[in-house]
Structure formats: structure tokens, C-alpha cells
Amino acid sequence: MSSITILMTLQNLAGILTLAGATIVVAVVIFVLLSASEEEDKDTAKHKVYAVRTKYFAILTLVLVAGLIISLRLVPYPRAGSVADETVTIVGVQWFWRMGNGEMTTGPVEFVGSNEVTVPSQKNIKFVVTSADVNHGFGIYDSKGSLLTQTQAMPQYKNLLYYKFDNPGEYYVVCMEYCGQTHSYMVGKIHVQ
Secondary structure (H helix, E strand, C coil): CCHHHHHCCHHHHHHHHHHHHHHHHHHHHHHHHHHHCCCCCHHHHHHHHHHHHHHHHHHHHHHHHHHHHHHHCCCCCCCCCCCCCEEEEEEEECCEEEEEECCCCCCCCCCCCECEEEECCCCEEEEEEEECCCCEEEEEECCCCCEEEEEEECECCCEEEEEECCCCEEEEEEECCCCCCCHHHCEEEEEEC
């Protein structure tokens, strides 16, 4: 891996862009302060300030729009309307997970599932995530403890989360939102084959 690739991670790029933006803001403030020190009549000063403000606003708008267009392409989530190879229903219940392959045909309270589920690797999995009682945080971790993806499990609402497991193995579902006394034991397992 080249040194340029290492240096230009997304976080480093965001830091560089933030520093550049802050430098521009400081330069504009210094320019305004230096230009304000000269004695001139009020109408002339007002006209100059409005001219600078208009140009600054136009440039800032262009930079923000360009930044949004560039950065939205880098979002690591699948586009809306993704086609799922398999669907998994997830229901959070104090203090365990009910998971099952396929769409839920009952309400969250009546849904019968297991604390473990098996899915294929290299397939686009659609997780339909809800809760039977309180808010839960549905987080998928690998065996090293790294968070891979997450969404909220909320009562009376279904969140859709698409994820593709690149490698077979054991993955863990951990509740990421404090939900009561035994919250820390709310762990499920996803077997990826």
C-alpha cells in the first residue's frame, strides 16, 4: 500500500477539508477586520460589505454543494430499493433477540424466533428490525469485536438494514441502547456460512 493511500483515508481527507474550510473562514474574518479599520462613509462601507458577503456566500454555497455531491457517493450503505437475496426478521425483547429467516407475518409480540440465525455469506441480507417493548440498538459485531453495522429496533416501527457478510463465521448481535437491568446480557448470534 502506498504512503499516499495510507495518508488519504476518509478521516484524513475530512480533516484536511475541515482545516481548509476553517482557514478560509479565518481569512475572510481577517479581511473584514482589516478593511473595516479604514475611515470611510457609511454608504460606501455598506456597499463593500454587501459585495464581499454576496461573493463569499456564492463561493461557500458552491463548495458545500460540491462537497455534498462528492461525499454522498462515499456513503457505505446500499442504495434505496436494493434487492435482497434473503430476509431476516429481528425483534428486540427485553432482554433477548428473536431472529428468524423470512418476513414477519405476525406482530412483534407474537413473533417466535431464536436467539441465533443462519445466513449465507456473499449475499445481500435484508434485516427487518423492530421491537416488542422498548428501544433497542441492533448492532452486528465480528469475532474481533468490531462493529460492522447497526440500526435501531423501535416499537411499532420497522427499520430496514441491508448488509452483506464477506466472510463465513460467527457474528454477534449486541444491544447498543440501554434497555433495562440485564441489558448487558442481550446478545444474539448470526452464523454465516
